[in-house]
Amino acid sequence: MSDRLTPTPAPAVADQVPERPGTTPGGVSAKTLLARLPLYEQIAEDLRAQIESGHLAPGAPLPSETVLIERYHVSRITARAAVRSLRAAGLVITEHGRGTRVRDASTGPIDLDTAVTHDPTSHRLTTWDDAWSPVEDAIRYRTTATGPLARTLALDDGEPLFAHERLLTPANDAPAVGAPRIAHTVFVPFAVCVDTPGIEADPFAPLPTLYAALTAVGHTLTWHDTITARMPTPDEAATLALPEGAPLLLHTRTTHGTDHRPLLHEHTRLDPHRITLTTTTTGPQL
Amino acid sequence: MSDRLTPTPAPAVADQVPERPGTTPGGVSAKTLLARLPLYEQIAEDLRAQIESGHLAPGAPLPSETVLIERYHVSRITARAAVRSLRAAGLVITEHGRGTRVRDASTGPIDLDTAVTHDPTSHRLTTWDDAWSPVEDAIRYRTTATGPLARTLALDDGEPLFAHERLLTPANDAPAVGAPRIAHTVFVPFAVCVDTPGIEADPFAPLPTLYAALTAVGHTLTWHDTITARMPTPDEAATLALPEGAPLLLHTRTTHGTDHRPLLHEHTRLDPHRITLTTTTTGPQL
């Protein structure tokens, strides 16, 4: 990686900087800390250490509840609490009747570039969803704007809009069980349809087509993105095949027109364990 | 909001699009679904409904375990399981000895703009952390690059670097209990220190200062960002005051120089319930 033939010289300040501090500050020994942890957390810690050391390899079954009860001499509730702690931390996954296994982190998350790029040959704005294909038929419906959705689209409460929900998976991917999935929803107000011939023709077209239709009527587009995470609803957990206790990553984007008028709103929900959002930006040439 | 004096006319396609489908497809009634839920989930659903309807207002105490046991005629474990479900969904927070209260979502999350902007007056690159101030003294240490960190910085395993951990809160904020917090860590390889006089002077300077030092030696900077979420370690949960069962939002940024050589790496950890990441981008003028 480094081109240097000699080790990197230490900067002058290095002498004044300590090595990385230990993880148990305040003069409390690790043993004391461990002893005052609840029993089930001590068991969880023990299993955690075995996972991190590779003693329990990814995919390997965790000791069953019965074994844990015997090995640690605890009640079943305590053993289960230990496993729950590991599950909540995302270290293991549990399947009813099959057992609990160490979570397979072998295939790291894939990247999803959130940038909207301009393809100079086709003169078309492209987004990530060009490289993703629907798992099942899209759900199309019409509804009315309320609450936060109405506010971000600057619509009165009750104004009608089209919605478009798609469940996507990477294109050219065998429909594997563990394949990453994205739940993508696009909202198009009736008002925007009416003002934009290309959109009125098909309000449920792919995003790049909607963008093209908007630029065709003279808009210079601006996007406002927000990213957050929260625990999924049971419904979201099911459609995205999220393991129990795993969080949901949420990306929303509002497309604004030339006069900063909001035109479209979309949100993207995904499993951060399988997909990571990325962007690359360049600073000014100085 | 809308300038129209008449209701938005429906586009022609509207007739072919159904209303929003119901949430219980497949001909299964809501009652049937509810009946086959575990007891504790039924109780949780009941409480959930009371929270969403406002019957249990934000900040209001949830019925105590004793009350739940009497009201629903269940054992304590079942009552606790119901509360745990609500806690995992982020709807309530529990404090030992004080009780469980409906989580206060009144103050929505604050925005954190991830953009690096160029201030034309000071000719300085600025980032969000200009508006945030440290809660406690920064932790400075030196360590060595290993694993993923070594790879993203294109360093050989074991090459030395400085690290800088800060816990930040919005500037001019009273140090309230529920104030948002950000855990920010910056890594600076020794090699970059040595090549950049402005950084060798103080490798632990704020980010805009580091950027300025890098542009001063001729670099045009590029940033590569990744965003993901996961469950926090107990340590992270403590420093960021994350409620039990709440996820952690993780933003990493690698700064590259003119020759795409990685120069700095930073990561930012925060509570997505209190802070949302945002960006605004503008498309090409067409």
Add this chain to the structure above:
DNA sequence: CAGTGGTCTAGACCACAAT
């Protein structure tokens, strides 16, 4: 002090998966 939630036990029945 009383009331709250946190941990823990022993024992039971059920639902699901593999054999």
Add this chain to the structure above:
DNA sequence: TTGTGGTCTAGACCACTGC
């Protein structure tokens, strides 16, 4: 059928909070 995890009961003791 066996072994797995999922739910549930009744009862106990402890730790923290606020009066």
